[in-house]
Amino acid sequence: MPLYLIGLGLTPDSISLKAINIIKNCSKVFLDAYTSILVSYEEMTKLMTEVLNRNDLIQADRTLVERDAGQILNPAKDSDVAFLVVGDALCATTHSDLYLRAVQEGIQVKVLHNASIINAVAGTGLEIYKFGRTISVPFFEEKWKPVSFITKTIENFQMGMHSLLLMDIKTKELDWKLYMRGIERYQNPRYMSCAVCCQQFVDVLNTDNDADLSVETKQDFEEIRIHAAKAGFSVDSKCVACMRVGTDDQKFIYCSIGEMAKLTEHMGAPLHSLVVLGNIVSDMEQEMLNLWKL
Known part of the structure; x- marks a missing residue:
């Protein structure tokens, strides 16, 4: 099952329709909360609730992304998982590292790009x-x-x-x-x-x-x-x-x-x-x- 790296763009309402449809079917949804804060956890939680009718957004801090990435990768081995990134999905080396670790563990990765600074x-x-x-x-x-x-x-x-x-x-x-x-x-x-x-x-x-x-x-x-x-x-x-x-x-x-x-x-x-x-x-x-x- 894929791990989706999804670029959100520069504001919460910049998320694409394709991304919304993918997120609807994901077992877990993470929001990168440390490489940028232009889209806040509270804003995305509100968007998830209003548009996607779900309230289970997981805030991914630095420790989770860099040290405990298994919490993101392991579920992606048997279900769809979304990792949401402010701006473009791969502008930060942290996200490229997550991509590589997923590939090394045999997890398919799909990337949805978006506008960034x-x-x-x-x-x-x-x-x-x-x-x-x-x-x-x-x-x-x-x-x-x-x-x-x-x-x-x-x-x-x-x-x-x-x-x-x-x-x-x-x-x-x-x-x-x-x-x-x-x-x-x-x-x-x-x-x-x-x-x-x-x-x-x-x-x-x-x-x-x-x-x-x-x-x-x-x-x-x-x-x-x-x-x-x-x-x-x-x-x-x-x-x-x-x-x-x-x-x-x-x-x-x-x-x-x-x-x-x-x-x-x-x-x-x-x-x-x-x-x-x-x-x-x-x-x-x-x-x-x-x-x-x-």
């Missing part, structure tokens, strides 16, 4: 074929400040390619300090905003806050600054904040990275993605971008 970002007016490598941006922590996302952004910039940056989300993260004391408790959810992402660019590209950094982190930051200077990339480089794309509350903001870092009050609710422009922008792209100036 990867193609919906064309709503900014930027030409979709001019995007380079898609980049994930992690939260900076006190003692961990990875800078590879800036390196990759600069590489795209130098080639005249725009960069789509996907913001970090933390929906069910264990509080390790409490866990070491035998208490299992989870941190409050955190969703990176475009302002926070741009502030991390500013922290790396400017030297104002270097005094509190470790020697190793200072060295990493300095290497990035040299690379950026050679490429003509700086906090004055332009970007577009893409907020709640595909929803009725969709919003774009166009300005420099440095300006974006200061716009915390303009961000609104998650989910956010950021586009950093390449060093070549066409006249038509610029006309579209001007629509999103504050």
Whole structure:
């Protein structure tokens, strides 16, 4: 029996008729609840109840998907099972991993694709074929400040390619300090905003806050600054904040990275993605971008 990996699109009502008909006949239905939250468990439960007349949606957190995938795969050995994913079904490596594990266990897998931020970002007016490598941006922590996302952004910039940056989300993260004391408790959810992402660019590209950094982190930051200077990339480089794309509350903001870092009050609710422009922008792209100036 198949395991169906079903892309939901960007909102609950983006689900296809084909997907609805498949879900009706599935013994179990899981919703990926950690790679994205634009479609909430509550929204999908409501949709399942109203449209499909069933109230047995299972919320699949990170532990279930990555460590306890048997709870998803085992039922698919003798019945139809649906795994619902926000956006497209295979845009996250986690879902490709689930696909591979299913195949290894002799389970047939069928995929239903849908719209995702990867193609919906064309709503900014930027030409979709001019995007380079898609980049994930992690939260900076006190003692961990990875800078590879800036390196990759600069590489795209130098080639005249725009960069789509996907913001970090933390929906069910264990509080390790409490866990070491035998208490299992989870941190409050955190969703990176475009302002926070741009502030991390500013922290790396400017030297104002270097005094509190470790020697190793200072060295990493300095290497990035040299690379950026050679490429003509700086906090004055332009970007577009893409907020709640595909929803009725969709919003774009166009300005420099440095300006974006200061716009915390303009961000609104998650989910956010950021586009950093390449060093070549066409006249038509610029006309579209001007629509999103504050």
